[in-house]
Amino acid sequence: MIRTVSMDEISDGKLYGLNDMVKAGCEDCKGCSACCHGMGTSIVLDPYDLYRLMLGTSMTAQQLLGTHLELNVVDGIIQPNLKMAGDEECCTFLDGAGRCSIHAYRPGICRLFPLGRYYEDGSFRYFLQVHECRKENRTKVKVRKWIDTPDAARYETFIRDWHYFLKDLQAKTTPQNAKEISMDVLTRFYFTPYQPDQDFYEQFQARLRETAQARNK
Numbered sequence: 001m002i003r004t005v006s007m008d009e010i011s012d013g014k015l016y017g018l019n020d021m022v023k024a025g026c027e028d029c030k031g032c033s034a035c036c037h038g039m040g041t042s043i044v045l046d047p048y049d050l051y052r053l054m055l056g057t058s059m060t061a062q063q064l065l066g067t068h069l070e071l072n073v074v075d076g077i078i079q080p081n082l083k084m085a086g087d088e089e090c091c092t093f094l095d096g097a098g099r100c101s102i103h104a105y106r107p108g109i110c111r112l113f114p115l116g117r118y119y120e121d122g123s124f125r126y127f128l129q130v131h132e133c134r135k136e137n138r139t140k141v142k143v144r145k146w147i148d149t150p151d152a153a154r155y156e157t158f159i160r161d162w163h164y165f166l167k168d169l170q171a172k173t174t175p176q177n178a179k180e181i182s183m184d185v186l187t188r189f190y191f192t193p194y195q196p197d198q199d200f201y202e203q204f205q206a207r208l209r210e211t212a213q214a215r216n217k
């Protein structure tokens, strides 16, 4: 989800890379689940998030959509997000003890928080959202460790390519073609299963190439 806010207001004014230390450590969120409530539609899943979630829960995309996820328009294109439910607008993966029941395969936005991504010049870096996490006296942690994702460099390439692919599509979206573009994105990148015994990133890149070829015909 693209936000246009002043970095001076929401961050400490610094940008971070994978090997930088950042004050994001919150003692494993002990006793707090604030950012698992009331997040509206903002925890948007990318294709890797859904792939990881499907593997971890052994549920299909359709089963997840009927329970834990919903579809919404994000910057002009329909994408899945975590559903918030009940009076407390609670993520449906939060367990009775206030802990994440899918910690090992939680989405990238949950792994990042309270970091965000700042996109610029065809790439991105991380920034610290200083008003978001409620824990005081946060400790310094390496960004690479914080995002807790294997093969971090390849993951970053995927994140960058997905962001700029969507941005390019958004620029081409009109009221006439919006539905067709969204259905193509959902079908091609989310709902057509990725083979778990093959490299996810290679399969994703192949789908990007197929889309480019289909659009150039």
Ligand code: SF4
Pocket (backbone or CB within 6 Å): 035, 036, 037, 043, 082, 091, 092, 093, 094, 095, 099, 100, 101, 102, 103, 106, 107, 110
């Ligand atoms: S997936 Fe886990 S960490 Fe993310 S909002 Fe839900 S309960 Fe919280």
Ligand code: SF4
Pocket (backbone or CB within 6 Å): 026, 028, 029, 030, 032, 033, 034, 035, 036, 113, 114, 132, 133, 134, 135
């Ligand atoms: S507000 Fe901070 S401490 Fe609380 S759940 Fe979110 S990241 Fe963890």
